[in-house]
Amino acid sequence: xxxxxxxxxxxxxxxxxATSFAQLHGFNTVTFEALEKxxxxxxxxxxxxxxKDIPAYPKITGDNxxxxxxxxxxxxxxxxxYRVQKINKSDQNGFIIDNDYYVKSIVLATGLGAxxxxxxxxxxxxTLEQNIHYFLPNPQDFKNKQIAVLGGGDSALDWALELSPRxxxxxxxxxTSFRGLESNVTTLSNSKNVSFFTPFLPSKIQPTxxxxxxxxxxxxxxxxLIEKEFDDLLVAYGFKSNNTQLRKWGLQLSHGLIxxxxxxETNIQGIYAVGDAITYPGxxxxxxxxxxxxxxxxxxxxxxxxxxxxxxxxxxxx
Ligand SMILES: Cc1cc2nc3c(=O)[nH]c(=O)nc-3n(C[C@H](O)[C@H](O)[C@H](O)COP(=O)(O)OP(=O)(O)OC[C@H]3O[C@@H](n4cnc5c(N)ncnc54)[C@H](O)[C@@H]3O)c2cc1C
Numbered sequence: 074x075x076x077x078x079x080x081x082x083x084x085x086x087x088x089x090x091a092t093s094f095a096q097l098h099g100f101n102t103v104t105f106e107a108l109e110k111x112x113x114x115x116x117x118x119x120x121x122x123x124x125k126d127i128p129a130y131p132k133i134t135g136d137n138x139x140x141x142x143x144x145x146x147x148x149x150x151x152x153x154x155y156r157v158q159k160i161n162k163s164d165q166n167g168f169i170i171d172n173d174y175y176v177k178s179i180v181l182a183t184g185l186g187a188x189x190x191x192x193x194x195x196x197x198x199x200t201l202e203q204n205i206h207y208f209l210p211n212p213q214d215f216k217n218k219q220i221a222v223l224g225g226g227d228s229a230l231d232w233a234l235e236l237s238p239r240x241x242x243x244x245x246x247x248x249t250s251f252r253g254l255e256s257n258v259t260t261l262s263n264s265k266n267v268s269f270f271t272p273f274l275p276s277k278i279q280p281t282x283x284x285x286x287x288x289x290x291x292x293x294x295x296x297x298l299i300e301k302e303f304d305d306l307l308v309a310y311g312f313k314s315n316n317t318q319l320r321k322w323g324l325q326l327s328h329g330l331i332x333x334x335x336x337x338e339t340n341i342q343g344i345y346a347v348g349d350a351i352t353y354p355g356x357x358x359x360x361x362x363x364x365x366x367x368x369x370x371x372x373x374x375x376x377x378x379x380x381x382x383x384x385x386x387x388x389x390x391x
Contacts, residue, residue, distance in 0.1 A: 077103045078378065080168070080176040082157050085113020087348030087363035088182030089142040094371050095180070096147050097388060103174060107156035107187035112139035114184060114349075115360075118228050118312065121212060121235040127360060138360075156187055160322045160344070168343065178374050180367075181324075181331065181339070181346040186316030193223065193275070193308045200280050204305045212236055215305065221245055221288060223275060224309035227253040230261065232309055237266045243301065245270045247293050273299070278306075316350070327352050337370035343377075345370040 081091045084106035092104045110116050115124070115135030123132040133141075143149075160179065161169045167177040190207035197205055209215065209232070218240045222233045225246035230253040233242050244261065249271045251258050261267045270290055276298070277289035286303045316329060325332045325340040330352035337345045347370050348363035356362065375382065 074169075074175050075103070075173065076175045077101050078177050079103075079180060079374065080105065080157075080170055080174060080178075081180045081182055083107075083113065083182035083184055083348070083350070084111040084151055084153070085182060085184045085348060086115060086138060086142055086360050087184075087367060088113070088180075089139065089146065090364050091180045091182055091347060091367045091371065092151070093142065093145040093147070094367050095374075098371060098375055099382075100371075100374075102148070102150060103176070104151040105155045105157050105170075106151060106153045109154055111143060111151060111153065112136075115139055117188070117208060119231050120210075122227075122231040124360070158318065166343075177343070177378055179344045180370055180374070181319075181344065181350055182348045182363075182367075183316060183319070183346075184314070184349040186314035186319075186350075188312040188314040190308065191310040191313050193306075193310070195275060195278050197278055198280050200284060201278060201286055204286055204303075205278075206305060206307045207309075209236075209307065213239070215240055218304040219243070219285075219302065221275075221286075221301070221303045221306045222309055223306065224311070225251045225253070225271075226309070226311055227257075228311060229309035230254065230257040232307055233261055233267060236307075237261065237264050240266065242267045243270060243303070244268070245273050245275060245290060247274045248272050270299070270301075319350075335369075336373040337366050338373065345374060 078100040079095050079102045081088050081104040084104050092102055095102050116139050120136040122135055125132045127133055157170055159171050163169045167175055168179055169175055212235050216239045220236055220240050221243045222229050223245050225248055233244050236242050272293035273290040275288055276291040279287045281287045286306055288301050290299045331339055331346040331350050333339055333346050333351045337347055339346050347366040349358045
């Protein structure tokens with residue numbers, strides 16, 4: 074059995090900061106990530122968006138924020154593609170994770186749970202499969218293409234903004250208004266490379282003779298059909314997350330989120346939770362708030378596990 078002081082479950086921005094902050098204070102840690110890549114929502118939902126509300130960074134992309142958080146971690150003991158299934162109490166006062174790991178304490182940074190993109194609910198001809206995307210790891214590789222972005226939330230708007238300088242982008246949304254930053258909608262409306270189809274829903278995908286995408290769009294509320302041709306299609310319908318395991322682990326939840334006290338302790342002694350996974354009055358799903366929760370939780374764990382040690386408050390003293 075592998076032994077660690079602390080397991081961090083989830084490697085979104087908050088799990089990554091929990092890992093580095095715990096290591097800074099001398100914990101030996103293991104971090105688990107269900108997905109292939111670290112970084113949670115910034116990596117998968119908005120890698121190229123400029124985030125403007127992280128203290129000390131006037132702006133930073135989602136990808137660069139995750140890169141910096143990862144650089145701050147000294148011992149890269151992060152196990153990806155590993156979805157924690159079982160947490161049991163051990164006889165020695167700690168926890169056994171999936172029968173393989175003994176840890177003295179746990180920090181849950183599971184966000185809204187392990188997530189998967191919501192699929193496009195249409196039959197996709199096999200010859201076009203490589204042209205339908207849910208995520209573009211290297212958007213700069215797409216140049217001078219006709220790209221349809223499907224969806225009306227922040228993610229769809231961010232992808233359209235990212236792609237529009239180099240491509241012709243068509244935003245297709247089932248409503249006339251978007252659920253995203255008004256300033257982004259204005260920038261896109263003013264771009265000569267962006268056109269809008271609202272309120273329209275994609276109803277059929279077929280290959281053209283040159284193997285491009287022929288997308289049939291149906292106007293919402295009537296039977297108007299329009300056919301448009303695209304090179305690529307980016308589905309930004311959001312992600313569905315699954316945090317059903319939280320209940321199995323015996324955690325007290327409120328509307329699917331973990332309840333914590335002022336020290337980020339859950340109802341199970343020794344298990345703490347931080348970031349988007351938790352709820353308390355006044356909490357908002359923002360990265361800066363999660364960073365502060367990490368510092369509260371790790372300080373409390375330090376005091377509980379190693380009462381003989383004096384917690385050095387500031388990193389200059391470490
Ligand atoms: C489009 C969009 C734009 C945003 N813009 C901003 C912004 O500008 N500023 C801002 O402050 N916030 C922004 N946010 C919110 C911000 O992304 C979240 O608050 C932040 O990602 C929460 O971090 P987290 O680490 O708690 O959770 P997440 O980022 O959700 O990461 C959780 C991780 O835990 C993993 N996980 C879950 N269950 C398990 C398991 N059982 N085993 C192993 N791993 C598991 C998941 O796979 C995931 O990688 C935005 C969100 C979205 C969707």
